[in-house]
Amino acid sequence: MHHTSHSVEVDAGAGVVYGLIADAVRLPLFSPPHVHVERLEFDGTRERLRMWATANGEVRSWISERVQDPRARRIEFCQTLPQAPVESMSGAWIVEERPGGTSRLTLLHDFTVVGDHPGDVAWAELACETNSRAELAGLQRLAACWTRLDDLVLSFESSVRVRGGAELVYDFLYQADDWPHLIPHVTRLDLTEDSPGVQVMSMETMDVAGGTRATESVRICFPHAERIVHKQTVPHPLLAGHTGEWSVVPDETGATVVSQHSVVLREEAVERILGPGTRLATARRLVREEIGRGSRATLELAKNYAESAIRVL
Structure with a gap:
């Protein structure tokens, strides 16, 4: 059995820190490896x-x-179906209250290898x-600004109705390596899929100013659920974090296609990138507009692709 232990001091109360690690579904937005x-x-x-999650580039x-x-x-965890070479993996998240309204967050791992x-x-x-340090650092940064999370975290979606097969x-969404030929704002896209349904993608897009x-992204594809x-x-x-989902919801006459995004603004980068005096509200609006513009363009092209194929058939 091998053991590791990693800890950080967090400038936030223990209850705040515990709430972040308890919400496992949102961890990918806050934790770089997830x-x-x-x-x-x-x-x-x-x-x-x-x-x-990513581990050593995989x-x-x-x-x-x-x-x-x-x-x-405290949250204890155990992998019931670990992936080789890991044979077993368990551990715990532990949050300890510290003086002055701060806390200490510890991540423990116990594992064996085949x-x-x-x-x-x-x-x-x-x-x-690598992952423990990245997870703890991400949670440390986020917890330290918990009083401003409502301003830093943003979720939104776009949708389009398609008169065609889901x-x-x-x-169209899955075959992203074809996007440079189909989507005008995508200028380059490199995609690998070494494991079925797990895509690693590097993409270059054009903004409204012509730059x-x-x-770089990882995509997990669920063909049976069309997500x-x-x-x-x-x-x-x-952005400090950006997650999202494409989902296709079929019905009797076609399908509704939804593009959903959640982002965390990198507060220290706002004035550096957008100029001195730029407020968070302005950064939120610009991020939503830029991401939303690309999503809506892709949704419309997916709609045209599906409906054109139906007409040809």
């Missing part, structure tokens, strides 16, 4: 989660069970070290 979390079961104390997935104890401000081969042990240790819309901006969730691992410079 890509997507689906809550499979929850009875108020015990929960079962399907999780995707996208990994597992089933995790967590037990929440808000009174002790065969205990030195190379695999080193891989797992590096993943725990599977055609999903095909280009590069982002694609995504997390920008290298987001817009104004």
